[in-house]
Amino acid sequence: MPDILQQLSDAGYEATIGLEIHVQLNTRSKIFSSDSNEETEESNTHISVISIGHPGTLPVLNKVAVQKAVLMGLACGSDITRNNYFDRKSYFYPDLPKGYQTTQDKTPICVGGSIPLTGEGLLQQTVSLHHIHLEEDAGKSIHDEGDSTLIDLNRAGTPLIEMVTNPCIKGPDEAAACLQEIRRMVRYLGIGNANMEKGELRCDANISIKKKDSEILGSKVEIKNMNSFNHVRRAAFYELERQLALKLNNEVIEVETRTYDPVQGKTYGMRFKETMNDYRYFPCPDLPPLAIEESFIEGLQEASRVQPATFRKKFAEHYQLSDYDINILTEEKETALYFDALCQWVEDKKVAANWMNGPVRALINETNQTLEDLNLSSARLAELIQMVDSGKVVYKTAVQQLLPELLKSNQSATKLAQDLNMMVEEDAGALDAVIREVLVSLPKEVEAYRNGKKKLMGLFMGEVMKRSRGKANPKDVQTALNKALSNL
Numbered sequence: 001m002p003d004i005l006q007q008l009s010d011a012g013y014e015a016t017i018g019l020e021i022h023v024q025l026n027t028r029s030k031i032f033s034s035d036s037n038e039e040t041e042e043s044n045t046h047i048s049v050i051s052i053g054h055p056g057t058l059p060v061l062n063k064v065a066v067q068k069a070v071l072m073g074l075a076c077g078s079d080i081t082r083n084n085y086f087d088r089k090s091y092f093y094p095d096l097p098k099g100y101q102t103t104q105d106k107t108p109i110c111v112g113g114s115i116p117l118t119g120e121g122l123l124q125q126t127v128s129l130h131h132i133h134l135e136e137d138a139g140k141s142i143h144d145e146g147d148s149t150l151i152d153l154n155r156a157g158t159p160l161i162e163m164v165t166n167p168c169i170k171g172p173d174e175a176a177a178c179l180q181e182i183r184r185m186v187r188y189l190g191i192g193n194a195n196m197e198k199g200e201l202r203c204d205a206n207i208s209i210k211k212k213d214s215e216i217l218g219s220k221v222e223i224k225n226m227n228s229f230n231h232v233r234r235a236a237f238y239e240l241e242r243q244l245a246l247k248l249n250n251e252v253i254e255v256e257t258r259t260y261d262p263v264q265g266k267t268y269g270m271r272f273k274e275t276m277n278d279y280r281y282f283p284c285p286d287l288p289p290l291a292i293e294e295s296f297i298e299g300l301q302e303a304s305r306v307q308p309a310t311f312r313k314k315f316a317e318h319y320q321l322s323d324y325d326i327n328i329l330t331e332e333k334e335t336a337l338y339f340d341a342l343c344q345w346v347e348d349k350k351v352a353a354n355w356m357n358g359p360v361r362a363l364i365n366e367t368n369q370t371l372e373d374l375n376l377s378s379a380r381l382a383e384l385i386q387m388v389d390s391g392k393v394v395y396k397t398a399v400q401q402l403l404p405e406l407l408k409s410n411q412s413a414t415k416l417a418q419d420l421n422m423m424v425e426e427d428a429g430a431l432d433a434v435i436r437e438v439l440v441s442l443p444k445e446v447e448a449y450r451n452g453k454k455k456l457m458g459l460f461m462g463e464v465m466k467r468s469r470g471k472a473n474p475k476d477v478q479t480a481l482n483k484a485l486s487n488l
Contacts, residue, residue: 004172004237004240004241004244005123005170005171005240007241007244008209008240008244009212011244011247011248012211012212013209013210013211013212013244013247014170014209014210014211014212015169015170015171015172015207015208015209015236015240016167016168016169016207016208016209016210016217016218017167017169017170017171017172017174017175017205017206017207017236018164018165018166018167018168018169018205018206019127019163019164019165019169019175019178019179019203019204019205019206019232020162020163020164020165020203020204020205020206021162021163021164021165021179021182021201021202021203022137022160022161022162022201022202022203022204023072023160023161023162023163023182023186023191023192023194023200023201024137024158024159024160024192024193024194024199024200024201025064025065025068025069025158025159025160025161025191025192026068026190026191026192026193027062027064027065027068027159028064029062030046030051030062030136030157030158030159031061031062031065031102031134031135031136031157031158031159031160032050032051032059032060032061032062032102032136032157032287033048033050033051033059033060033157034048035047035048035050035051035157037158037159039198040154042154043150043152043154044151044152044153044154045154046154047153047154047156050157051097051153051156051157052097052098052153052156053097053098053099058286059102059284059286059287061086061287061290062159065134065159066109066134066290066292067296067300068159068161068189068191068192069109069110069132069134069161069191070109070110070292070296070297070300071189071191071300071303071304072110072132072161072163072185072186072189072191073109073110073113073132074297074300074301074304075185075189075304075305075307076110076113076114076115076129076132076185077112077113077114078110078111078112078113078129078131078132079110079111079112079113080109080110080292080297081107081108081109081110081111081292082291082292083107083289083290083291083292084104084107084109084134084289084290084291084292085104085106085107085283085284085287085289085290086102086103086104086134086283086284086287086290087102087103087104087105087106087281087282087283087284088100088101088102088103088280088281088282088283088284089101089102089103089105089135089279089280089281090279090280090281091279093138094141094149094151095138095139095140095141095151095152095153095156096138096139096156097139097153097156101135101136101138102135102136102284102287103133103134103135103136103162104133104134104135105133105281106281108131108132108133108134109132109133109134109292110129110131110132110133111130111131112128112129112130112131113128113129113132114126114127114128114129115127115129115165115178115181115182115185116181116309117174117177117178117181118177118181118308118309118312118323118327119173119177120323121173122173122174122177123170123171123173123174124168124169124170124174127165127166127168127169127174127178128165128166128168129163129164129165129166130164130165130166131164132161132162132163132164133161133162133164134159134160134161135160135161135162136156136157136158136159136160137155137156137157137158137159137160138155138156139151139152139153139154139155139156140152140153140154140155140199155199161191163182165178167206167208167217167220171236172232172233172234172236172237172240173233175205175232175233175236176229176230176232176233179201179203179229179232180229181308181309182194182201183196183201184307184308184330184331185307185308186201187332187333188306188307188308188333189303189304189306189307196227196228196229197227197228199227201227202225202226202227203225203226203227203232204222204223204224204225204226205222205223205226205232205235205236205239206220206221206222206223207220207221207222207223207236207239207240207243208220208221208243208253209240209243209244209247209253218243218253219252219253219254219255220255221239221243221253221254221255221256221257221258221267222256222257222258223235223236223239223257223258223259223260223267224257224258224259224270225259226260228262231260231262234260234262234265235260235267238260238265238266238267239258239267242267254269254272255272256269256270256271256272257269257270257271257272258270306333308330308331308333308336311329311330311336311340312326312327312330314340315329315330315336315339319343319349319353320349320350321349321350321353325350325353325357328356328357328361329353329356329357334370334371334372335356335371338356338371338378339352339353339356341378342356342378342381342382344378345378345379345382345383345386346382346385346386348389351385351389352382352385355381355385359399359403360376360381363403363404363407374407375406375407375408375409375410376406376407380406380412380413381406383412383413383414384398384402384403384406384413387413387414387417391424391475392414392417392423392424393413393417393422393423393424394424394465394474395474396465397422398422401420401422402416402417402420402422405420435460435481435484436484437467438460438463438467439460439484439485441463442459442460442463445459445460446485449485450485457478457481460481460485461474461478461481
């Protein structure tokens with residue numbers, strides 16, 4: 001993509017991006033009713049008179065939804081609002097059965113805070129949050145059934161947190177990085193699954209351009225309901241290009257809502273709107289105020305510290321790993337916890353990282369399992385790594401043969417290697433015999449090696465390892481081969 005940020009700068013402008021991120025919370029029931037919040041493919045089955053808005057029904061707030069919202073706020077360093085009120089946000093939409101959404105307006109449950117960013121070449125290290133508020137989700141409109149639009153209300157009443165950043169994001173890459181970190185944090189904290197393809201994490205982007213160093217923001221364009229990191233990035237690139245072209249042509253940038261078409265890679269206008277929407281907010285008369293006690297917050301502090309930034313810092317400062325290794329190892333909480341435990345057993349942290357990002361990850365991908373599914377504790381993997389490092393088992397043998405066998409057995413790596421006859425042969429006489437056998441079988445190659453074709457050493461090494469059935473130590477083989485070849 002063209003460097004739109006440089007083009008903006010050359011023209012005397014800079015980008016301003018703010019995000020509104022909706023995160024579905026993985027509670028068992030909905031936010032204001034006992035309807036199931038579990039995933040189902042049967043339309044309109046997880047509903048009741050409350051979620052579909054029958055007159056006279058009364059909502060009851062889900063305590064676990066509050067807990068998960070506070071947990072996210074603590075992880076972001078937000079201030080937790082002690083006295084909360086819920087409001088009604090009135091608007092008409094076919095999949096909003098009550099005709100209003102129960103949300104928070106004046107008293108969002110979390111205020112302030114920030115999201116740390118990670119990635120190469122980013123223009124900023126953090127994105128500041130304006131607030132996080134609790135609300136209910138609407139239903140789902142299905143538009144792919146011929147000319148008709150179908151309504152599924154299973155999602156109506158699903159608990160959401162909406163995370164609203166300040167208009168401080170400097171570019172498309174930074175916007176995508178912010179969204180990626182939020183997904184990691186949600187999964188680390190266990191408050192949601194954040195599968196974007198299922199709509200469990202959705203993003204609206206507010207994009208504008210303004211004069212450099214000006215405090216006055218430009219006309220804001222909102223791009224609605226994007227469900228992939230790449231869509232957010234590409235939509236922002238396109239919208240910044242579009243707005244700059246309008247400015248350069250002395251045309252007005254209209255305040256409007258737009259949608260992003262990933263096939264065309266372009267945004268398209270949906271509707272124009274005033275600078276302030278009249279949602280007629282007013283306090284919800286059916287819900288009492290929510291008072292959050294200090295003991296409730298204190299009880300969540302420890303869990304809030306388990307987040308990707310904490311592990312990234314530890315792996316960099318304590319284990320001295322590269323950004324490449326760290327980003328892979330901290331992408332998922334399960335991997336980060338497992339690796340951290342592995343490092344308590346393995347002295348060389350880089351070696352441990354190589355095993356995790358190499359053979360173990362390959363095994364997970366091949367078997368389509370998770371680390372938790374594998375029958376491989378960190379202690380057993382550490383024993384295998386130590387056997388390779390000490391020369392008791394050849395690396396190739398350990399990866400290709402011993403590691404898969406470990407998953408089928410509860411035996412230690414040492415006992416299994418002994419039983420399967422995989423231990424390195426330490427008999428120097430037996431190794432010398434194999435080397436003599438190999439060199440005698442390859443007279444032309446030996447002569448070529450003596451005449452200067454030193455790359456043939458790899459051929460000799462391979463043949464010796466093959467004939468020793470992987471039981472020879474490669475370092476010993478190379479030493480013995482050099483000695484044998486020099487004596488010919």
